[in-house]
Amino acid sequence: MDMDNVxxxxxxxGKECRLSPLCKDRCISALPFGGRYLAxxxxxxxxxxxxxxxxxxxxxYRSDVLFMHLSVN
Numbered sequence: 458m459d460m461d462n463v464x465x466x467x468x469x470x471g472k473e474c475r476l477s478p479l480c481k482d483r484c485i486s487a488l489p490f491g492g493r494y495l496a497x498x499x500x501x502x503x504x505x506x507x508x509x510x511x512x513x514x515x516x517x518y519r520s521d522v523l524f525m526h527l528s529v530n
Contacts, residue, residue: 466513467513467514469520469523470484476488480519487526495523495526497523514527
């Protein structure tokens with residue numbers, strides 16, 4: 458299968474969060490995970506290792522921290 462033509466859509470969680478104290482200022486995917494990484498990094502790593510390079514991230518709630526992280530990395 459030709460993976461160059463596959464567009465991957467990643468939907469990032471909205472306002473509802475079971476980790477409410479941690480999600481006050483950011484979405485779940487922007488929570489720190491394993492030191493300098495964010496929770497979204499493991500998902501993006503899996504996509505890249507599977508050969509999926511066209512990735513769109515769809516966000517709803519408090520995505521500013523996530524966008525800063527994605528634009529730097």
